[in-house]
Each structure stands twice: as C-alpha cells, then as structure tokens.
Amino acid sequence: MHDGLERSERGWGELVERPNWAPGDIDLERPSVARVYDYWLGGAHNFAADRAVAQKTLETMPELRGVVLNHRAFLRRAVRYLLGRGVRQFLDLGSGIPTVGNVHEIAQAADPECRVVYVDIDPVAVAHSRSLLNGNDQVSVLQADVRDAAGVLTSSEVDKQLDFDEPIGVLMIALLHFVSDEEDPWGIIGGYRDRLAPGSFLAISHAGYEADEETDASREARKIYNRDVTRMTLRDKTELSRLFGGFVLVEPGVVRVPAWHPESPADVEEAGKDFPGFAALGRKA
Structure with a gap:
C-alpha cells in the first residue's frame, strides 16, 4: 500500500490501483456496467x-457520452414530474454510482x-452511495440484483423507507437493455x-433504435461493450411500450429520450430520429 493505493501491473496495459474506497473483493480487471457508466x-x-x-467505445461512437447524459437528464425530468404529481417515495433500480x-x-430539494x-x-456503487448518504435517514441503499424483485421488495431497506399503501415512483433508467428477453x-x-x-x-429509459436505424459506429461500439462488459438487448419503440403492461402511459408516450418533456430547444434538436434510445413514464391505474 502507498498513499491509500494497492498497485499491481495487469493486462489492460495500465498500472492498476486499488483505491482505499474500493471494497477488497472487487476484481480490478473486470469492467462493470456501473463503473463504465460513471466514466x-x-x-x-x-x-x-x-x-x-469506455474509451474504446467512445472512439468508435463519440456521441455516446451525450447519449448517457441524456438518460441522466430524463431521470431528473421524471423525478420532477412525479414530485408534481404528489409522489414522495422512490425506488431507484440499477441506480449506479x-x-x-x-x-x-x-426529491428532497422539493420536500x-x-x-x-x-x-x-x-459493490462500488453501493459503497459510494452509502458514504454519500451517511446521516440521511430518509434514504437507504441496497446491494441486490434488481432481477430478484421479491428479494428487493422484502429487504429491510425497502421495508424501512417505502409504504406500499401509497404511490411510489419506480425508476429503471438505462437498465433494462441489460436484461435479455x-x-x-x-x-x-x-x-x-x-x-x-x-x-x-414506472419510469424507463432504454437503448434502442427503430428498424434499420442503427449505424455502423453503434454496432461496433455495442460489439466492444458486449464482449468486454456485458451483453445489451436493444429494443424499439413498440418493444418498449410492451414493457409497460399494467401501466397507462403518460403523454407523450414512448419517445426518444431527449423528447420526453424537453426543457430546452437543444433537447428537441437532440431528439432527432436517430437518437439511440427511448423513454416513457407509466401510471398504475
């Protein structure tokens, strides 16, 4: 150890450092969805x-960073929309770093x-979330696989914070393209x-294109990501709509991510027909 870092030379051609904030059981050589997204x-x-x-994919598809930022902006807009509808509790699935x-x-800026x-x-996402939230009794962090809905919903963290007799905003932001059919x-x-x-x-943002829209650059970036991180499943507008079974879609329905309740002309311009992702919000009747 030196200056809080554990150092070793590994196969990525860069000196690998284990910062003192990193849990000891993390494989430093294996990229993770949350940490690539963080970059x-x-x-x-x-x-x-x-x-x-992350850099390899950016070299192939430079606009990818802007795409990710648009998913993050949708999260902000969706939460504010829900606050305006009286929602005061949120379940953020696949929340990331x-x-x-x-x-x-x-949410807490409003209430x-x-x-x-x-x-x-x-584990890095969870460790940093817990550190950030130290002392905030209104927020809990759970390390779990979101595919295990029963495990998440019966956890002590969920039981402590959420009242299922009252409306809840469930957020699946840039998550479900990592779940195959x-x-x-x-x-x-x-x-x-x-x-x-x-x-x-339920708020969802999801990577995808309509038929024949995906570019060669996007295909190459996805090939790199599938090989080195995890496989992605792109879905089109119709396929995303089908994920909202049991919910009534809020206007404007399923649209390109920047086009959902845009906040500026730049959002509208960004939502051109080839934007690689869709978003929507559904309400349980």
Whole structure:
C-alpha cells in the first residue's frame, strides 16, 4: 500500500490501483456496467479496465457520452414530474454510482420528507452511495440484483423507507437493455408492479433504435461493450411500450429520450430520429 493505493501491473496495459474506497473483493480487471457508466458521466470511481473499454467505445461512437447524459437528464425530468404529481417515495433500480443530480437530491430539494431506496448490484456503487448518504435517514441503499424483485421488495431497506399503501415512483433508467428477453423483463417488472398502490409510476429509459436505424459506429461500439462488459438487448419503440403492461402511459408516450418533456430547444434538436434510445413514464391505474 502507498498513499491509500494497492498497485499491481495487469493486462489492460495500465498500472492498476486499488483505491482505499474500493471494497477488497472487487476484481480490478473486470469492467462493470456501473463503473463504465460513471466514466462516461465524468466520474472518478472507475478503474483502468473500466476506462479502457469506455474509451474504446467512445472512439468508435463519440456521441455516446451525450447519449448517457441524456438518460441522466430524463431521470431528473421524471423525478420532477412525479414530485408534481404528489409522489414522495422512490425506488431507484440499477441506480449506479452517485453523481450530481441523484434522486434524493432532486426529491428532497422539493420536500425534505421524500424517501428513496437505491438498489444496485455493483459493490462500488453501493459503497459510494452509502458514504454519500451517511446521516440521511430518509434514504437507504441496497446491494441486490434488481432481477430478484421479491428479494428487493422484502429487504429491510425497502421495508424501512417505502409504504406500499401509497404511490411510489419506480425508476429503471438505462437498465433494462441489460436484461435479455430470455431473462423475462416483463416478469421482472410485474414483480414490482404487483406490489405498487394505484397511482404509482414506472419510469424507463432504454437503448434502442427503430428498424434499420442503427449505424455502423453503434454496432461496433455495442460489439466492444458486449464482449468486454456485458451483453445489451436493444429494443424499439413498440418493444418498449410492451414493457409497460399494467401501466397507462403518460403523454407523450414512448419517445426518444431527449423528447420526453424537453426543457430546452437543444433537447428537441437532440431528439432527432436517430437518437439511440427511448423513454416513457407509466401510471398504475
């Protein structure tokens, strides 16, 4: 150890350092979804392996960083929309590593009594979330696989914060493209939906294109990501709509991510027909 870092030379061609904030059981050589995403957002909680694959994809598809930022902006807009509809508790699934503009920051700025549960499988994401939230009794962090809806919903963290007799905003931001059809995303969503009170909401943003829209650059970037991080399943507008079974879509329905309740002309311009992702919000009747 030196200056809080454990150093070793590994196969990514860069000196691998284990910072003192990194849990000891993390494989520094294996990129993770949360840490690659953190790098794209400009965060500092990532390792050489994460940076290497993230940079490779950016070299192939330079607009990818802007795409990721648009998903983050949709999160902000969706939470504010829900606050305006009286929602005061949120379940953020696949929440990732904390960056500026987290759900609790947005929600508690409007109402300090808002409650939030963050759920992620990545130990770095969980460790940093817990550190950030130290002393905030209205927020809990759960390390769990979001595909296990029963496990998440029966956890002590969820039991402490969320009242299922009242509306809850469930957030699946840039998450479900990591769930293949074989893993039954409809069933996973149903496991959460069935516990929700009427008036609850589901927000989803998802990578995807309509038929014949995907570019060669996008295909190459996805090939790199599939090989080095995890496989992605792109879905089109119709396929995303089908994930909202049991929910009534809020206007404007399923649209390109920047086009959902845009806040500026730049959002509208960004939502050109080839933007690689869709978003929507549904309400449980």
